[in-house]
Amino acid sequence: MTTSPPLAALTHRVVQWARRKSPWILHFNSGGCNGCDIELLDLLTPRYDVERLGILKEASPRHADILLCSGPVTRQSRDRLLRIYEQMPAPKWVVSMGSCSCSGGVFQGGHNILGGIDQVLPVDMYIFGCPCRPEAIIDGLARLLEKIK
Amino acid sequence: MSKITVPIGPQHPLLKEPLAFSLTLEGEHVIESAMRLGYVHRGLERLSQERTYVQNVHLFERVCGICSHIHSTTFCQGVEALSGLEVPPRGLYLRALLCELERIHSHLLWLGVQARNIGFDTIFMYAWRDREIILDIMEDLSGGRVSHAVNIIGGVRIDLTPEHRDVILGQLDTLETQIEALLGVVENESSFQGRTRNIGTLSLEQIRRYCVVGPVARASGLDMDLRRDMPYPPYDQLKFRVPVRYEGDAWARTLVRMLEMVESVHLCRQILTTLPDGPTSARAKRRVPPGEVVSRAEAPRGEVIYYIRSDGSDKPARVKVRTPTLTNLITLPDQLQNISMADVSVVISGVDLCIACADR
Amino acid sequence: MSRLLTQIYLFEEIFAALQDAFPDEEFSVEDKPMDDTFLTLAPDRVRPVVELLMEQFDIYHLSTITGDDVGDGVRLLYHFWSGYGITLSILLPYDDLRIPTLTDLIPGAAFYEREVQEMLGVTFEGLETPGPMFLPDDWEEGDGPVRFPLRRNADEKG
Numbered sequence: 001m002t003t004s005p006p007l008a009a010l011t012h013r014v015v016q017w018a019r020r021k022s023p024w025i026l027h028f029n030s031g032g033c034n035g036c037d038i039e040l041l042d043l044l045t046p047r048y049d050v051e052r053l054g055i056l057k058e059a060s061p062r063h064a065d066i067l068l069c070s071g072p073v074t075r076q077s078r079d080r081l082l083r084i085y086e087q088m089p090a091p092k093w094v095v096s097m098g099s100c101s102c103s104g105g106v107f108q109g110g111h112n113i114l115g116g117i118d119q120v121l122p123v124d125m126y127i128f129g130c131p132c133r134p135e136a137i138i139d140g141l142a143r144l145l146e147k148i149k
Numbered sequence: 150m151s152k153i154t155v156p157i158g159p160q161h162p163l164l165k166e167p168l169a170f171s172l173t174l175e176g177e178h179v180i181e182s183a184m185r186l187g188y189v190h191r192g193l194e195r196l197s198q199e200r201t202y203v204q205n206v207h208l209f210e211r212v213c214g215i216c217s218h219i220h221s222t223t224f225c226q227g228v229e230a231l232s233g234l235e236v237p238p239r240g241l242y243l244r245a246l247l248c249e250l251e252r253i254h255s256h257l258l259w260l261g262v263q264a265r266n267i268g269f270d271t272i273f274m275y276a277w278r279d280r281e282i283i284l285d286i287m288e289d290l291s292g293g294r295v296s297h298a299v300n301i302i303g304g305v306r307i308d309l310t311p312e313h314r315d316v317i318l319g320q321l322d323t324l325e326t327q328i329e330a331l332l333g334v335v336e337n338e339s340s341f342q343g344r345t346r347n348i349g350t351l352s353l354e355q356i357r358r359y360c361v362v363g364p365v366a367r368a369s370g371l372d373m374d375l376r377r378d379m380p381y382p383p384y385d386q387l388k389f390r391v392p393v394r395y396e397g398d399a400w401a402r403t404l405v406r407m408l409e410m411v412e413s414v415h416l417c418r419q420i421l422t423t424l425p426d427g428p429t430s431a432r433a434k435r436r437v438p439p440g441e442v443v444s445r446a447e448a449p450r451g452e453v454i455y456y457i458r459s460d461g462s463d464k465p466a467r468v469k470v471r472t473p474t475l476t477n478l479i480t481l482p483d484q485l486q487n488i489s490m491a492d493v494s495v496v497i498s499g500v501d502l503c504i505a506c507a508d509r
Numbered sequence: 510m511s512r513l514l515t516q517i518y519l520f521e522e523i524f525a526a527l528q529d530a531f532p533d534e535e536f537s538v539e540d541k542p543m544d545d546t547f548l549t550l551a552p553d554r555v556r557p558v559v560e561l562l563m564e565q566f567d568i569y570h571l572s573t574i575t576g577d578d579v580g581d582g583v584r585l586l587y588h589f590w591s592g593y594g595i596t597l598s599i600l601l602p603y604d605d606l607r608i609p610t611l612t613d614l615i616p617g618a619a620f621y622e623r624e625v626q627e628m629l630g631v632t633f634e635g636l637e638t639p640g641p642m643f644l645p646d647d648w649e650e651g652d653g654p655v656r657f658p659l660r661r662n663a664d665e666k667g
Contacts, residue, residue: 032214033214045261045278046274074187077167077189107191195659441547443588456575469573
């Protein structure tokens with residue numbers, strides 16, 4: 001289907017607006033202690049309630065825009081992490097949540113650890129903290145959405 | 150009927166942590182199940198040999214994010230016993246205060262996750278909203294919501310003023326009202342009971358054979374709680390009851406955890422009102438004399454055991470950790486036998502999985 | 510109601526019963542901090558001693574099995590608990606890292622034995638091993654990591 005350039009540009013702007021206003025996230029823990037995961041789940045609960053910002057936590061990679069990873073990459077979970085990333089439709093972004101997924105954290109040097117998420121995937125946003133606070137996660141996601149513009 | 154294999158893979162909405170199941174179904178019922186751990190194996194036991202004891206307190210806190218304080222408590226307890234250190238009573242009481250607060254937070258977290266897996270999202274929202282009260286208390290005490298870094302070898306690094314103590318007592322009153330309301334739902338709500346009664350039943354005989362610990366064992370009639378049976382200080386000076394049920398199903402496990410939360414609130418009040426005066430820590434030396442010790446404690450999920458061997462240097466020669474989730478996971482094939490696919494989520498989350506704990 | 514501790518037997522009673530049952534064995538006993546007692550045994554005595562503890566004293570709660578590479582062999586520690594800790598300590602020489610499994614007596618020992626088997630290379634005769642437990646599927650083919658992570662020569666490929 002060919003559309004005239006102004007219509008295509010308008011469609012593109014509408015799609016970009018929708019992408020920024022309601023980013024759907026998928027969470028994968030590739031080997032972490034669970035601390036960052038429970039702070040992420042806290043975002044869905046009444047105190048932080050990110051659904052009012054348009055963020056929904058999705059179950060399937062095919063529905064998600066942003067992949068939120070926590071935990072260092074272990075040898076066993078590396079293949080699954082790559083596969084999830086490949087299953088997500090473009091455009092997609094990767095956020096590395098917590099010190100372990102940024103660099104390996106306290107587990108650096110472990111015999112089963114490959115390092116942070118950036119050893120395996122291209123990361124768009126790093127959120128530090130051990131574990132990262134819910135406010136930091138919201139801030140990180142907001143900055144990522146600014147970047148997408 | 151034909152057989153079909155359903156993978157519940159490392160990434161699944163049901164699971165918060167990576168763990169792979171492979172369920173073979175005949176019609177609607179599970180006839181065989183296989184489990185693959187190891188996605189979260191970070192090799193902590195080997196890493197601990199390359200770090201000093203002080204660094205290891207922080208390393209072992211990150212075995213699991215939900216029960217982090219009890220891990221560092223058990224480790225510090227063992228190292229203090231090896232070094233012959235006497236922790237002052239005020240330090241022990243403050244440690245136990247955080248242990249009990251963590252027990253409440255862990256059970257509320259579990260209740261929310263279990264309710265979500267049943268489909269009862271309202272309880273998830275209510276339980277996690279009430280959990281924020283506990284996280285606020287822990288943050289005011291230690292500076293961290295989930296990871297507190299309160300334990301040092303020799304005691305704790307925090308202290309409490311009388312005004313702060315009164316604030317916490319007020320917050321505990323609010324929390325108790327909320328927990329009683331949730332307990333009312335679990336006991337009386339027919340939809341909750343319909344999804345959890347007679348699901349995943351384990352008999353006392355199975356509990357004994359598999360050496361199961363924690364609320365899963367107490368829900369099947371085994372009266373074991375290290376806080377009362379060992380006991381380790383300061384629980385030898387505190388009064389509390391241990392709830393036990395006999396039905397052995399998912400509903401009994403829910404009830405045991407709810408009643409434990411009520412007991413923990415009473416314990417926190419006791420600790421705060423009878424807090425002894427004095428210092429909160431004793432000075433520890435860098436090197437630990439050679440020896441070995443087996444340290445146990447009652448985590449929210451059951452008995453956690455640490456074996457520590459020291460060779461006289463400032464790094465441990467061997468630290469072995471066995472967490473309660475690893476013990477309780479061995480009952481999953483039995484529990485998953487012959488249940489319908491719809492109940493798989495209830496059974497898997499009823500064991501209170503913490504795969505980070507199990508894999509280390 | 511079934512308490513874990515229907516009766517807490519004094520350690521002296523248990524030791525006397527062990528000496529009666531195995532008169533030619535010298536059990537060396539060491540007291541450890543935090544109310545634990547270590548009993549050193551030969552590898553072929555583990556099963557009979559565990560059977561005695563289970564039948565006569567109802568000690569069945571195996572907390573865990575620790576494997577430790579101590580330089581002159583791999584030491585196995587079977588940690589039991591019955592109101593206080595009782596640990597059975599066995600030293601296996603490097604050239605004979607084999608011991609019979611306990612899983613027919615205590616099915617709950619399966620995960621602990623599999624872990625020691627995987628991390629230290631001890632063979633538990635009679636243990637069912639459907640596959641690796643903690644180590645990844647590609648462990649043996651990988652370059653860099655060593656075969657048994659908790660062995661002392663883990664800095665070389667073994």
